[in-house]
Amino acid sequence: MTLQSILGNFALILFVLMIVTGVIWFLDRFYLSKQRRAKADAALAAFDARNVKLRAEGIKLESSGRVELEANILRQPTWVEYSGSFFPVIAMVFFLRSFLYEPFKIPSSSMVPTLLVGDLILVNKFTYGIRLPIVNKKIIEVNQPQRGDVMVFKYPKDMSLDYIKRVVGVPGDKVVYQNKHLTINGKALSYAPLPDYLNEDSLSYSQQFKENLTGVEHKIAIVPQAPTINLSGVQDFPYKSNCTYNPDGFACIVPPGNYFMMGDNRDNSEDSRYWGFVPDENIVGKAFLVWMNLSNLKRIGTFFN
Template sequence: MNWDLATILVILTIVSGLLWVYDKMVFAPRRQRALERADLSIPSSEAERLEANYTPVIVDLGRSLFPVFFIVLLLRSFLVEPFRIPSGSMMPTLLIGDFILVNKFNYGIRLPALNTKVIDIGKPKRGDVVVFRYPEDPSIPFIKRVVGLPGDLVEYNNMRKILYINNEPITQTVNEQRYVGIGAGSDMTGREQRVEHLSDVVDHAILVHPERIRHLPVKKWVIPENEYFVLGDNRDNSKDSRFWGTVPEENLIGRAFFIWMNWDWANGGISWQRLGTYIN
């Protein structure tokens, strides 16, 4: 179990729920008896009235917050979860300061905090932008694009910046205009823009630095069962499966699908044109 926000939210929900139950069993009957005495005009002392209506602050707070914690837990665990993009590894698709929503339903229903799948609904598709727990430190959420599925043979040519799936090159279209970065991503200005035709239904933009040749050994990866090979769209500025390996299925959090806010101090605050954008 990771002591992340989900775990804390589960604990708060349980504690506030127990306080709500305790109030229902102990203090609510006292309040009801006080109301009945008042309706029957039965004399009672001031001390008796105060005692009948007394609820400890912690119990009152718990019963008030329990519905809030419970609803947030349900929404966050089974429907959508918000995240903020802290780096430029997914540029130009996602920019630093993007606030995104992640669909928690697509890849199955998991128990909060335990991350155990209880209902299998679907699997990631090639081209999905996914949020997952970083395999080397599951407390850290990462976001990348799925390019390799279980059973695939994946290769990345670092000289040509070309991806190969099952020995077939993934075609790319080069944009004649160089990328112009804004705000915190302005250091990416001048990168070459390409459109990668990853599948029949997914065409997405990537950034490459043709002059930057990382001295990576030529390597091919055979993707194991229930694992996925992921890359950042900013190919020469992404720590991804080329460096630390595949993502196990149990590390998946969900599919990123929507940008609801962008806040970048280096770009003057809110970037209004990014609000309400779907993620391709």
Template sequence: MNFDFPAILVAATFITGFIWLADALVWAPKRRKKAEQEGGIAFAEPTVVEYAKSFFPVILAVLLLRSFLVEPFRIPSGSMMPTLLVGDFILVNKYAYGIRLPVLNRKVADMGEPERGDVMVFRFPRDPSVDYIKRVVGLPGDHVVYRNKTLFINDQKVAQIPAGTYIGKGSGLSMSGASVRREILGDVEHEILVMPRIKGVTADVVVPEGHYFVMGDNRDNSNDSRYWGFVPDQNLVGKAFMIWMNWDSAAGGIAWDRIGDSIN
């Protein structure tokens, strides 16, 4: 079951805030008046009011932080290997692609647009309750071709540099033996994995306005735009920028060397 956490946060903020306000404007004055009538006896705040006053500022701060600044995510699959591994906990910049209202997902301020090579979190077009993370390959208007494990953007071949053989561990052990290649996508140089013996899925598309073409860095093990199409602008969540923790029980727990790594 997928919980709509933003909706829960908004609801909790509204409920606790309403209780606090109602107490300040209505219930507390009534308690004071009753206390005066009964000889100055102080009446304790109802438990629900105490809890509301305690939790409202905390919930509001969390709502504002994760809605407009930074939101944490956990990587559940190997589709972005070797850039991101199973068990990586990442931070996502929520304002890089514009400030959006929580729940409504309506953009209220333009702050920037996705650039080719960005590692982007978005709501899966076929099921917006699920968040996906992929690399931006094609921008609006781009002609994107993927064949023979190679990208072509607007008829220009995207450079790839052989970088050895991948040695996996933990949950990524199955990818051992894959070919590692350094790909230069726009201003971003990053590594990808390809399986030479697997016939790759091809693509030949023009990205429509207001949409993006995305792919996983684990090119032969990624459910991405080659299979289900484009990501509309209204589905954008933010730009991944840092790994703050990694926990992979199959690899023995915490990978200390990944903590604090930037995401390219």
């Protein structure tokens, strides 16, 4: 694992911080605090013995010095105090991100018009099963991804990167994309025209349609003058022999344990058409909610298909 991938893996960083602060917390709770207590008891006993002697000699002393002495000895070192304070917070965040919900930021326009650049989304981590953090190994089966789900996954070409696309094909499906129309298992999808979509970043218009992906309706954007597929951009990938390409599109049979992903911004998305299938072990979770967009507050609270 490279330094760049480690720094890019926030879950790993959280895990290391949780272990370090947790070890310090437990060490202080069951060992260091007892040492400080024993040291304080010894110092207080010496303090009391000295006071008894001084009183016998007629010297009057202030009793507040005893309290101050005890407090100074029992005080936690700064590094222990901060570790003990941060440990429960880090542990809670690690648990929430690993097993329940994880936030992501949309960095590109590949999912326009469903998701916009700058959208901060929540991803359900348990919809597709409970996975061990860091290694992403599934330990409890729950549900399988379905056609139409918006899914976050580890990019097969670089596992340190998280991608988000829509599930178009599940294991065993035959996915055909010709002249910018999808056919799944021999059944052509329906497309209802919508008003053109204005991309505010590029100030350009795209044709917009409502696609019915075997029961899941969602919006897609099409650029009519763009090629259906850029054949020069197709890379080598596992099970590439399951696919055939031509200038007007492609046909792929999704292998077992894999998924075919496409962006809703069909002519501006690098997806399974170019780099192949997504294995089940790469799945992160199902995206479902825009919880923040600082440049477009109307997006807050948007649920999406």
